[in-house]
Amino acid sequence: AQSVAQPEDQVNVAEGNPLTVKCTYSVSGNPYLFWYVQYPNRGLQFLLKYITGDNLVKGSYGFEAEFNKSQTSFHLKKPSALVSDSALYFCAVRDMSKGDMRFGAGTRLTVKP
Amino acid sequence: GAVVSQHPSRVICKSGTSVKIECRSLDFQATTMFWYRQFPKQSLMLMATSNEGSKATYEQGVEKDKFLINHASLTLSTLTVTSAHPEDSSFYICSASLRFGGLHNSPLHFGNGTRLTVT
Numbered sequence: 016a017q018s019v020a021q022p023e024d025q026v027n028v029a030e031g032n033p034l035t036v037k038c039t040y041s042v043s044g045n046p047y048l049f050w051y052v053q054y055p056n057r058g059l060q061f062l063l064k065y066i067t068g069d070n071l072v073k074g075s076y077g078f079e080a081e082f083n084k085s086q087t088s089f090h091l092k093k094p095s096a097l098v099s100d101s102a103l104y105f106c107a108v109r110d111m112s113k114g115d116m117r118f119g120a121g122t123r124l125t126v127k128p
Numbered sequence: 129g130a131v132v133s134q135h136p137s138r139v140i141c142k143s144g145t146s147v148k149i150e151c152r153s154l155d156f157q158a159t160t161m162f163w164y165r166q167f168p169k170q171s172l173m174l175m176a177t178s179n180e181g182s183k184a185t186y187e188q189g190v191e192k193d194k195f196l197i198n199h200a201s202l203t204l205s206t207l208t209v210t211s212a213h214p215e216d217s218s219f220y221i222c223s224a225s226l227r228f229g230g231l232h233n234s235p236l237h238f239g240n241g242t243r244l245t246v247t
Contacts, residue, residue, distance in 0.1 A: 049235055058134065058221050058238035059172075105171065109236075113185075114225055115162045116236050118171045 017042045017108045019089075021119035028096045028126055036091040036122045038106030047109040048089045049116065050080055052102045059105065065089060076100070096126045131155055132224045134239025141212055141246055149207045149242045151222030157202035158224035162236065163195075166219040175220075178205045212246040219243050 019040045028034045040046050047066055051059040063074025070082045080091045091104060106119040131154040141147050151161055159180050164172040176197050178184040184197035194216075196208040205224075209216055223236040 051235075051238075056137075056219070056241065056243060058132075058240040059223075061235040061237070064235055113177060114160055115174050115177060116172075116223070117174075120171045 017046075017110050017117050019048070019106045019108050019117065019119045021104075021106055021122045023122050024120070025123050025125070028124070030098050030126050030128050031095050034093050034096040034100070034124065034126070036104050036106075036124060038089045038091065038119060040087050040089055040106075040108055042108055044111065046089075047111075048080075048082065049107045049109065050074065050078070050089075050091050051105045051107060051118075053105065053121075054102050062091070062104075096124075098126045098128050100124060101126045132158075132222065132237045132239045134222050134242055136242060137240060138243045139245070141244070143213055143246055144211055146208055146210045147212055147244060149209075149220055149222070149244075151205045151207070151224065151239050153203045153224040153237075156224075158205070159202060160225045161199060161205040162223045162225070163197060163205075163207050164221045164223065166221060166241075168219075172221060175207075209244065212244070214246045217244055217246045 049064045050062040053059050062078050063072050065072050065082045073079045078093050104122050107116040133152045135150045161178045163175045165175050166172045174187050175190045176184045176186045178197045178199040180199045180202050186192045199205040219241050221241040223238045
């Protein structure tokens with residue numbers, strides 16, 4: 016079965032510092048990995064995806080993610096955090112049989128000024 | 129980009145009544161829509177998969193008679209919570225996809241969610 020795990024419930028960083036939100040995956044076959052962001056009482060906004068190719072994927076709002084096959088990880092990164100980046104972040108993998116997204120537990124990112 | 133509209137964004141209803149939530153794909157035809165439920169401070173849990181013109185497929189533990197799903201057209205799916213109870217209070221989110229078969233590497237597009245409160 017396809018699954019992802021986010022080991023951290025909460026990540027706190029200071030504005031201007033780099034941020035990392037961790038995600039590991041467990042899939043059979045090639046992984047189709049995604050990152051989404053959720054603001055309070057809102058749906059999910061797509062940030063980026065990894066399908067194949069370059070291991071460093073660039074996405075929306077300055078975010079990027081690095082696919083690491085040997086470590087089965089897909090960590091989300093940003094070189095310089097903004098207060099407005101504070102939100103709930105979900106790593107996800109697309110289930111190849113049903114087509115739905117399987118989400119991690121989510122990581123709440125707080126960027127302090 | 130693809131837009132999914134979900135309505136209403138917030139609804140308060142009395143116990144025992146039914147509530148309908150609509151999910152529309154605004155600029156593409158969604159052959160498949162997924163309904164998720166999110167409890168406070170938790171992840172999204174898939175409730176059911178809805179395919180246009182056929183019966184929905186429910187995840188284990190989800191009561192199909194309580195959560196009625198209709199996907200009558202390529203742009204509209206509805207979730208009706210029947211005989212709502214306080215424990216049905218939650219955040220419900222829909223997502224839409226083009227036909228899955230050839231687009232398994234595409235992201236799902238999500239509505240903004242519906243906050244249901246049953247009193």
